[in-house]
Amino acid sequence: MKQNRIGAWIALIIGALYFIVPLIGTLEFSLRMRRGEYSFDAYRIVLADPGFQASFLYSCVLALATIAVGVLLVVPTAYWVRLRLPRLRPVIEFITLLPLVIPAIVLVFGYIQLFNTSSILPLLGSERGTDLLLTFGYVTLALPYMYRAVDTGLQAIDVRTLTEAAECLGAGRARILFRVILPNVRSAVLSGAFLTFAIVIGEFTFASLLNRPAFGPYLQLVGANRAYEPAALAIIAFVVTWACMGLLQIFGRGRRGSSAATR
Numbered sequence: 001m002k003q004n005r006i007g008a009w010i011a012l013i014i015g016a017l018y019f020i021v022p023l024i025g026t027l028e029f030s031l032r033m034r035r036g037e038y039s040f041d042a043y044r045i046v047l048a049d050p051g052f053q054a055s056f057l058y059s060c061v062l063a064l065a066t067i068a069v070g071v072l073l074v075v076p077t078a079y080w081v082r083l084r085l086p087r088l089r090p091v092i093e094f095i096t097l098l099p100l101v102i103p104a105i106v107l108v109f110g111y112i113q114l115f116n117t118s119s120i121l122p123l124l125g126s127e128r129g130t131d132l133l134l135t136f137g138y139v140t141l142a143l144p145y146m147y148r149a150v151d152t153g154l155q156a157i158d159v160r161t162l163t164e165a166a167e168c169l170g171a172g173r174a175r176i177l178f179r180v181i182l183p184n185v186r187s188a189v190l191s192g193a194f195l196t197f198a199i200v201i202g203e204f205t206f207a208s209l210l211n212r213p214a215f216g217p218y219l220q221l222v223g224a225n226r227a228y229e230p231a232a233l234a235i236i237a238f239v240v241t242w243a244c245m246g247l248l249q250i251f252g253r254g255r256r257g258s259s260a261a262t263r
Contacts, residue, residue, distance in 0.1 A: 030231035042232040055218035063200035066138040067193045096147040104205040137206040146192035153188025194244040
């Protein structure tokens with residue numbers, strides 16, 4: 001038992017060093033913009049850059065739109081499959097895994113060919129149409145994570161019993177979904193939402209090929225032309241991602257605590 005415990009601690013320390021040491025190196029490099037001393041000049045330059053502010057705000061807005069569309073698409077689908085069509089679960093799971101197998105560049109070129117200005121449904125003829133297409137692309141990229149988070153949440157509750165009880169009280173399908181099922185899988189939905197936010201903030205391929213001013217292309221542009229600012233941007237992106245994970249833990253813990261109190 002002692003040897004197993006020592007081996008586990010050694011593996012944990014090696015894994016932690018593998019991730020932490022490069023992060024510390026990046027942080028240290030980002031603070032060396034002034035020769036001979038540490039400073040936050042790179043961070044001040046990045047945060048004051050109008051390009052950073054515009055691209056980050058743009059990606060945040062698209063992330064919120066992606067989360068909204070993803071929740072409206074995935075929650076009813078996962079609920080209906082688990083309630084009425086359990087035999088289709090392997091098919092749905094396979095479909096939701098496709099964005100992990102098909103490269104993003106293939107997906108975006110397919111979207112461009114399908115939704116160009118000569119198609120039945122033109123979306124690339126205006127900025128708003130391109131933003132809508134980019135949102136759909138982000139929903140596709142986040143689909144594996146959102147679907148599995150929601151499906152895991154539905155697996156933890158008795159969907160059929162809750163549905164039958166609500167139907168006995170006269171609730172309709174929409175009311176059951178949004179007033180009974182959704183509150184019970186709130187933690188799972190938040191998990192998928194924060195993962196989606198992290199994906200959208202760092203995504204490059206879709207935004208670049210659709211020529212939209214997102215945060216991912218801005219990161220690439222700064223990295224190709226400057227030295228210390230890219231390291232600062234990497235640390236900022238890391239902090240944003242881990243802030244999402246922290247919020248996930250906080251909201252998830254609050255939800256579990258309220259559920260335990262109810263029981």
